[in-house]
Amino acid sequence: MMATSVHGAERPSVTVPCAGFSVRDTLNSGQCFRWVERNGRMCGTAFGRYIEVVQNGDSMTIVGTDDDDYAAVWRGYFDMDRDYDAIRKTVTELEPRLCDAADYAAGVHVLGQEPWEALCSFVISQNNNIPRIRGIVRKLCLHCGERAVGWAYAADPADAMAFPTATALAEVSEATFREWGCGYRAAYLTELSRAAAAGSIDFDFIRTAPIDAARKQLRSLKGIGPKVAECVLLYGFGRMECFPVDVWIRRALETELTGGTALIGSEYAGIGQQYLFEYIRQHPEKFVRKS
DNA sequence: GCCCAGGGTGTTT
DNA sequence: AAACACCATGGG
Numbered sequence: 001m002m003a004t005s006v007h008g009a010e011r012p013s014v015t016v017p018c019a020g021f022s023v024r025d026t027l028n029s030g031q032c033f034r035w036v037e038r039n040g041r042m043c044g045t046a047f048g049r050y051i052e053v054v055q056n057g058d059s060m061t062i063v064g065t066d067d068d069d070y071a072a073v074w075r076g077y078f079d080m081d082r083d084y085d086a087i088r089k090t091v092t093e094l095e096p097r098l099c100d101a102a103d104y105a106a107g108v109h110v111l112g113q114e115p116w117e118a119l120c121s122f123v124i125s126q127n128n129n130i131p132r133i134r135g136i137v138r139k140l141c142l143h144c145g146e147r148a149v150g151w152a153y154a155a156d157p158a159d160a161m162a163f164p165t166a167t168a169l170a171e172v173s174e175a176t177f178r179e180w181g182c183g184y185r186a187a188y189l190t191e192l193s194r195a196a197a198a199g200s201i202d203f204d205f206i207r208t209a210p211i212d213a214a215r216k217q218l219r220s221l222k223g224i225g226p227k228v229a230e231c232v233l234l235y236g237f238g239r240m241e242c243f244p245v246d247v248w249i250r251r252a253l254e255t256e257l258t259g260g261t262a263l264i265g266s267e268y269a270g271i272g273q274q275y276l277f278e279y280i281r282q283h284p285e286k287f288v289r290k291s
Numbered sequence: 292g293c294c295c296a297g298g299g300t301g302t303t304t
Numbered sequence: 305a306a307a308c309a310c311c312a313t314g315g316g
Contacts, residue, residue: 030297122297129296132314183312188299225299246297277297295316304307 011153012066016075019058020084022107029108029278031235033121033134034141036159043159045141047073047114050150050160064150079109084271091272097259098272101279108278110271111235115203116196117163118236122228123188132181137163139180144168166196188223195221207237214239234270243269248280251287 027035027042035044041052041063051064051074065074075081088106092099120140125133144164147157154160170193177186195201201221206214214237218229230244243264245253252258260276263269280287 125296126298127296127311128298128313129315132296135314178312181313184310185299185312223299227298231297244297247295248297281297293316296314298311300309300311302308302310304305 011064011150012069013061013063014065014067014070015059015061016070016080017058018055018060018078018080020107021055021060021078021080021109023053023055023060023078025105025107025278026078026109026111029105029274030130030281031231031274032111032113033125033130033137034117034163036156038155043154045148045160045162046077046117048146048148048162049073050148050154052153064153076112079112082109084109087268087271088275091263091266091268091275094266095259095262095272097257098263098275101258101275102272104282105275105278108274110240110274112238113235114163115206115232115236116166118232119192119196119224120163120169120189122231122235123192123223124182124185125231126185126223126225126228128185136181140164140169143180144172166193169193170197185223191222206233211239211241230270234273240268240270241266243273246277248287249273249276252276252280255287257286 023042024037027044034046035042041054043052049064049069051062053060053062062070062074088102092102121133121137124136138158141161141163142158145161145168148160148162151157151160169189172193174186174190177189182189202217206217209217211233214233215229218224218232219226227244227246230242233239234242234244249260253260258276258279260272263272
């Protein structure tokens with residue numbers, strides 16, 4: 001652990017090995033909406049902490065954390081304790097057509113995000129595009145979030161606002177959500193926030209229940225269908241067998257260039273799905289819609 | 292003006 | 305159960 005002096009305050013940082021991992025690809029892979037790249041650093045907030053990450057090959061330096069904080073939060077957030085090499089092998093043996101995608105996106109991990117943030121983010125994501133989702137989530141954080149730990153170091157203060165609690169969002173009117181660009185999803189957010197603030201969403205159950213029971217529980221909430229439920233379970237609850245199918249994944253399954261159907265229901269289907277999504281998004285010309 | 296975006300709900304066949 | 309209209313918003 002090192003400490004650098006900025007503005008007269010101590011700011012810790014941690015450098016850890018991360019062979020095979022790509023911070024940038026992971027944070028840009030459409031599973032989270034809160035990270036920005038500023039002169040080579042990935043800047044963002046999760047779990048109420050603002051950090052900046054810079055990767056140098058097989059190691060990365062996280063500025064704004066210390067050893068204990070890294071172990072308690074970021075190692076899990078970046079999913080550093082999983083054997084992705086072994087999983088890639090398993091997944092591509094199950095679905096050999098996925099080899100190109102798995103190789104291309106090998107540096108991508110599935111993040112362990114906060115369940116409440118994932119829930120709100122992917123409700124907003126429906127029939128929406130990634131830049132707009134990012135903008136809306138950013139406004140929620142800017143207007144309703146608390147200042148994250150390390151806030152003072154952020155180039156843009158909005159980068160360092162924590163995702164709002166359910167209690168904070170429950171006080172926002174539906175009309176205000178619309179002003180912030182949520183569109184028709186404003187009603188869903190309002191209901192969701194009030195339900196969560198009232199304690200009537202059982203996060204522990206969703207985390208531990210058999211997967212189909214967890215799916216059913218999430219889908220009972222208005223605005224959450226099959227796709228959003230899969231995303232929330234995968235990105236917010238670490239349920240790696242979940243397999244979100246959006247329009248891009250649908251396209252891939254239809255073209256059969258990359259396969260993917262063989263993954264569905266398997267233990268690490270969600271990780272395979274993430275490889276697929278990253279590959280498709282970076283090679284859209286290979287997946288032109290047919291007439 | 293149209294089509295599209297990490298879709299879901301409600302209604303009609 | 306499958307097909308359909310409808311839902312806001314902004315970028316191409």
